[in-house]
Amino acid sequence: MTEADKSPESAPEVEVTETLIVEEIDGDDWVDDPSGPSLLATMLSEAAGTFILVFMGVGTALYAGAIGAGTLAVAFGFALGVIIAALIFGGISGAHLNPAVTFGLWVAGRFPGRDVAPYWIAQLLGATVAGMILFVTADSHPVNTSAEATRTFVSAGANGYGDHSPVGFGWGAGLIIEVIIAALLVGVVLAVTSVFAKDGAVAAPFAIGLTVGFLVLVAVPFTNGALNPARATGIAVWSDIWALQQVWLFWLAPLVGAAIAGLLYRVLGPTEDLIAVERIEETVIVTEG
Numbered sequence: 001m002t003e004a005d006k007s008p009e010s011a012p013e014v015e016v017t018e019t020l021i022v023e024e025i026d027g028d029d030w031v032d033d034p035s036g037p038s039l040l041a042t043m044l045s046e047a048a049g050t051f052i053l054v055f056m057g058v059g060t061a062l063y064a065g066a067i068g069a070g071t072l073a074v075a076f077g078f079a080l081g082v083i084i085a086a087l088i089f090g091g092i093s094g095a096h097l098n099p100a101v102t103f104g105l106w107v108a109g110r111f112p113g114r115d116v117a118p119y120w121i122a123q124l125l126g127a128t129v130a131g132m133i134l135f136v137t138a139d140s141h142p143v144n145t146s147a148e149a150t151r152t153f154v155s156a157g158a159n160g161y162g163d164h165s166p167v168g169f170g171w172g173a174g175l176i177i178e179v180i181i182a183a184l185l186v187g188v189v190l191a192v193t194s195v196f197a198k199d200g201a202v203a204a205p206f207a208i209g210l211t212v213g214f215l216v217l218v219a220v221p222f223t224n225g226a227l228n229p230a231r232a233t234g235i236a237v238w239s240d241i242w243a244l245q246q247v248w249l250f251w252l253a254p255l256v257g258a259a260i261a262g263l264l265y266r267v268l269g270p271t272e273d274l275i276a277v278e279r280i281e282e283t284v285i286v287t288e289g
Contacts, residue, residue, distance in 0.1 A: 037092050039115065043122035045093035049085035050126030053097050054231050056081030057216070058157040059134055061224075071220050078225070079213025086205035094193075095205070098228040099123055100254035104186030107262025108269070110193075120230075127234025135238040151240050158235045158243035159226040159250050167221045171246075174223040175253045181215040181227050182257030190265045226250040 037045070060069070060077025086095040094111075096102045102119045105111035131154070139150040158164070161174040169177075188211045191197065192204040216225035226232040232250035236243035 039118060042093035042115070043118050045089040046096060046119050046122035047126035047129075049089040049093070049095050050097045050123045050230055050234075051130045052085040052088075053078065053081040053228075054127045054130035054234050055133060056084070057231070058130070058235055061157045062134060062138065062154065071217060074220065074225070075213040075217035078216045079209045081209075082212045083205050083209035086208060090205060093119075097123065097230075098185075098254075099230055099251075100182045100228065100258040101186055101189055103255050104182075104189070104258030104262040107259050108186075108190055108265045110190065123230040124233060127228075127230040128237055129234075131234040131238040134235075151238065154235065155239040155243060157224070158239040159224045159232045160243060160246050161223055161249060162246075164242055164246065165222060166224055169222045171249055175249055177219050177222045178226055178250065178253030179257040179260070181219050182254035183261040184257075185211055185215055185227060186258045186261035187265065190261065190269065194270060196270055223250070227254060229254055 057074070057078035061074045064073045064077070082095075082097065085097055089095045094105075096105070096119060099120045102111060102116055102123070106113055106116050134157070135150060135154050138144055138153050139147070141153075144150040144153055155164075161169060161171040165174065185208075189204075189208055192207045197204070212227065215227055219225040219227060229247075229251045232247050236247045
């Protein structure tokens, strides 16, 4: 090889480009990261995270309540469940853990509409499996001598109104409370995950978890603290039939609250948050000079 062959002019030309996959979703440009988690990975993450939330929250209500623990312990169980799930799975799926949160993020322009249904399916699966585990463990106790008795026991952790509200509040009061607490939760999620939130990745699990705990504490006297359609449905499946008959309220109210928060944030929030960008994959293309 001659000296001329070794000169910089003869070296391969290296061109650095940014590869973007942009899709038009719900009127917005959505930029995907091809190297990010797959849809299956995010669904498994949501299912596992929602399982943790429901298992810890409702499990505290059923079993800690059986030994005399109060509402504060139940709220702490939900808060800790959210924190643990978010710390483990936040980097994979965002740890929504709640169909209302997923819906609110979509309305706010922070989540692609194509992924709403898969997230809901995963969240419902995780919550229902958690309800099954709670049912199976309760069924092993000698006091629960039949499936009907076990369902009645699990029903203590279900959400309800009227005769099934902890202190007898009707559906109207339950609807109002559930709309408000869902709007507050989605508002907090949007704020702490904003592009302008300082140290959001560190603080978000704790801020959201403590918010969930407080909101459950407020709502327990009215509806047993749903806040989450997946949590309500996953336990209702394993409870007495009234729980499934009343679960409509615990879908309608949280989704309405989430929509209100999402719309307000879309109008009043920082415009930078409306540009939903996940990551940009950098690729290096080597061409012969």
